[in-house]
Amino acid sequence: MSDDRLKTILDDRDSGAPISRIVRAMSEWGALSGAEIARRTGLARSTVSVALSKLRDSGIVVELPEQAEASKGVGRPATPLVLNPEAGTCVGVHLALDELRIAVADVAHSVIDEQSVPLGRDYAPEAAAEAARSAIASVYAAHGLRPSGLLGVGVSVSGPLRPDGRVIRASILPRWAGVNLRDVFGPVFERPVFAANESNCAAIAEMTWGAAAGEDDFVLFKIDVGLGGALVRGGTVLTGIAGGAGEFGHVSIDPQGPLCRCGNRGCLELYAGFGRPLDELARIHGRPLGMEDTILLAEQGDAVALRLIEDTGEIAGRGLAMIGNILNPPLILVTGRMAVAGDLLLAPLVRAYEKHILIKSHDLPANLRTRIKLGHFTANDALLGAVGLVLKGQGRLG
Ligand SMILES: [Zn+2]
Numbered sequence: 001m002s003d004d005r006l007k008t009i010l011d012d013r014d015s016g017a018p019i020s021r022i023v024r025a026m027s028e029w030g031a032l033s034g035a036e037i038a039r040r041t042g043l044a045r046s047t048v049s050v051a052l053s054k055l056r057d058s059g060i061v062v063e064l065p066e067q068a069e070a071s072k073g074v075g076r077p078a079t080p081l082v083l084n085p086e087a088g089t090c091v092g093v094h095l096a097l098d099e100l101r102i103a104v105a106d107v108a109h110s111v112i113d114e115q116s117v118p119l120g121r122d123y124a125p126e127a128a129a130e131a132a133r134s135a136i137a138s139v140y141a142a143h144g145l146r147p148s149g150l151l152g153v154g155v156s157v158s159g160p161l162r163p164d165g166r167v168i169r170a171s172i173l174p175r176w177a178g179v180n181l182r183d184v185f186g187p188v189f190e191r192p193v194f195a196a197n198e199s200n201c202a203a204i205a206e207m208t209w210g211a212a213a214g215e216d217d218f219v220l221f222k223i224d225v226g227l228g229g230a231l232v233r234g235g236t237v238l239t240g241i242a243g244g245a246g247e248f249g250h251v252s253i254d255p256q257g258p259l260c261r262c263g264n265r266g267c268l269e270l271y272a273g274f275g276r277p278l279d280e281l282a283r284i285h286g287r288p289l290g291m292e293d294t295i296l297l298a299e300q301g302d303a304v305a306l307r308l309i310e311d312t313g314e315i316a317g318r319g320l321a322m323i324g325n326i327l328n329p330p331l332i333l334v335t336g337r338m339a340v341a342g343d344l345l346l347a348p349l350v351r352a353y354e355k356h357i358l359i360k361s362h363d364l365p366a367n368l369r370t371r372i373k374l375g376h377f378t379a380n381d382a383l384l385g386a387v388g389l390v391l392k393g394q395g396r397l398g
Pocket of ligand 1: 249250260261262263264267269
């Protein structure tokens, strides 16, 4: 495919034409059978058939490569189809503490490359945009990708973001507060810019490549040094009117409690995040230890590390029960670097959730119980979610 028909179709996101709806669904969900496309788009099977045959003739849609062989002899009733990986690419940029992380994926959801671009602390927006442009140009050249196939750029940032793309607060990147991401990245790439905070990007990554694939409704609860969250409803990450939805970490559970970095007191993050346990561990061991060290110690049976992880799970479970009583979600994903602790964290968390939730599991048949499980990603989800924003067409600025 040498032209950019796919880009033209995807750029018109309001089009109700069957071909546009099918292409959007395939960009959003990846490989789909004809029946799944009909279900996702609400189009009649016959309409889907006609449109798919046009899309296959023009090379925009192809059979999922690994399925092509298997489907020959077995006569599978539903052959999964994907958008032609050569038809378009998406870029994700994660604004990390002292570096940019960038990823490039094709429209069939394969991640082609990931890179880090060191920038030093407190880097300026203009420097980041130029570094991103240059790094992405190198990646495209190295993989022989067409620059004109770029569909859009997704950006993930740690900190709340207004729907127009303005960063409200960026504690780790002070120079980005008040900056509009569209103004920074739009002119450099001349393509649509998509953006979300990193917890919302984590939810997008779990939906696109992880533990929430095929799930339309879930809560993401990210336990790291801080505490992040995201709410997904009907496959869409909820942002609220000003981008403040899902900020579970800053629900105050004790108005007289310790001061939080956000300026409020007694935020859940101070109790269920892993910042304070790391301070306690450093005091006991006489040297700073990270989350990985703590998990390793716990796996070796260290009583202090075990207790700190158990306490964190317990408080997180209690916090999640508040969210559960409000939303009653079908699925809760526990992610973040502490999720590497696995059952050491999850077992006390599930116990505490059960203890504090109104409707207990034993009152319900299996299909009505809230499932609580570990996410797929413990790192890199903010970056992959930034790419996923473009694929899913969420968080588009302007
Ligand atoms: Zn707070």
